[in-house]
Amino acid sequence: MTSILYIAGAGRSGSTLLASVLGQSQGVVDVGEVWKVWRVIGEPGRRCGCGSELVDCRFWGAVADAAPGVLDPDPVMLATIARIGRARGSAKLWTQLRMGRAGIDAYADRLARLYAAIVDVTGARVIVDSSKMPGPAMVVESMSDLDVRVVHLTRDPRAVAASWGSRKVDPSGTHHLETRDPGAVARAWMTRALATETFVRRGADTYLRESYERFAVEPEAVVDQLLSFLGEPTGSPAFVAPSTVLLEATHSTGGNPGRFERRERVIALDDRWRTELSQDARRKVERITTPLRQWYGYR
Numbered sequence: 001m002t003s004i005l006y007i008a009g010a011g012r013s014g015s016t017l018l019a020s021v022l023g024q025s026q027g028v029v030d031v032g033e034v035w036k037v038w039r040v041i042g043e044p045g046r047r048c049g050c051g052s053e054l055v056d057c058r059f060w061g062a063v064a065d066a067a068p069g070v071l072d073p074d075p076v077m078l079a080t081i082a083r084i085g086r087a088r089g090s091a092k093l094w095t096q097l098r099m100g101r102a103g104i105d106a107y108a109d110r111l112a113r114l115y116a117a118i119v120d121v122t123g124a125r126v127i128v129d130s131s132k133m134p135g136p137a138m139v140v141e142s143m144s145d146l147d148v149r150v151v152h153l154t155r156d157p158r159a160v161a162a163s164w165g166s167r168k169v170d171p172s173g174t175h176h177l178e179t180r181d182p183g184a185v186a187r188a189w190m191t192r193a194l195a196t197e198t199f200v201r202r203g204a205d206t207y208l209r210e211s212y213e214r215f216a217v218e219p220e221a222v223v224d225q226l227l228s229f230l231g232e233p234t235g236s237p238a239f240v241a242p243s244t245v246l247l248e249a250t251h252s253t254g255g256n257p258g259r260f261e262r263r264e265r266v267i268a269l270d271d272r273w274r275t276e277l278s279q280d281a282r283r284k285v286e287r288i289t290t291p292l293r294q295w296y297g298y299r
């Protein structure tokens with residue numbers, strides 16, 4: 001049975017890097033935010049994690065050959081994707097999934113074929129899907145024939161707000177990653193975390209909460225813990241030193257610019273928010289994210 005490691009959590013929480021490190025292990029493949037594949041596949045100039053334009057990438061070409069039509073972004077599919085991507089609609093989606101799925105079947109079938117094609121092409125036992133949103137996670141968990149494990153990556157919302165406030169250029173071309181107001185980031189952080197805790201979290205054998213902060217400080221221990229959680233051998237080949245990884249290309253289709261790096265990278269805690277976030281923004285974020293923030297240990 002194919003295992004899916006679904007990375008849930010807020011954007012800018014280190015999920016791109018974590019997925020990429022996990023994907024270096026034998027039998028594990030990182031394909032980025034699978035949820036977004038249909039949205040980005042047709043975008044002109046959009047590049048894959050391997051550096052090719054998505055339309056020219058040999059990996060995604062092989063996936064399309066293994067399951068003809070599986071990557072076609074038809075309008076019904078795109079509408080379903082937009083709907084399940086809204087964290088605020090999580091309660092409704094949860095009900096729909098239990099009442100008879102209401103149009104989500106077509107999406108789930110397509111996703112099942114996509115995962116199967118990825119296994120055909122790579123021979124992987126584990127697919128790392130860093131879609132992050134609770135809605136797509138609920139759909140994946142509702143699919144039979146998959147062994148779904150969720151790692152919920154948390155990060156201090158003040159750090160997430162500071163990161164969303166700075167501009168990053170996406171080397172895939174013309175895209176700047178968007179910037180967002182701290183209040184909006186804090187509300188989205190709360191909505192997504194609560195939906196994940198309420199609707200995605202299941203038993204201890206399928207759900208693990210881990211923090212960006214621990215990953216940044218003890219990356220090898222966190223990666224080993226996740227490999228054990230998946231039943232895979234520990235000892236990631238990505239590490240050339242305790243906090244240094246050598247990352248080979250992955251075929252992730254979305255995420256932050258870090259995914260294009262194919263060189264040694266030192267993993268270190270980014271806590272620039274302590275100086276970069278204004279007092280005003282900090283107070284706003286703290287007000288909105290209390291008390292869940294403290295419960296996660298972010299004082």
Ligand SMILES: [Zn+2]
Nearest residue numbers: 048050057251
């Ligand atoms: Zn590629």
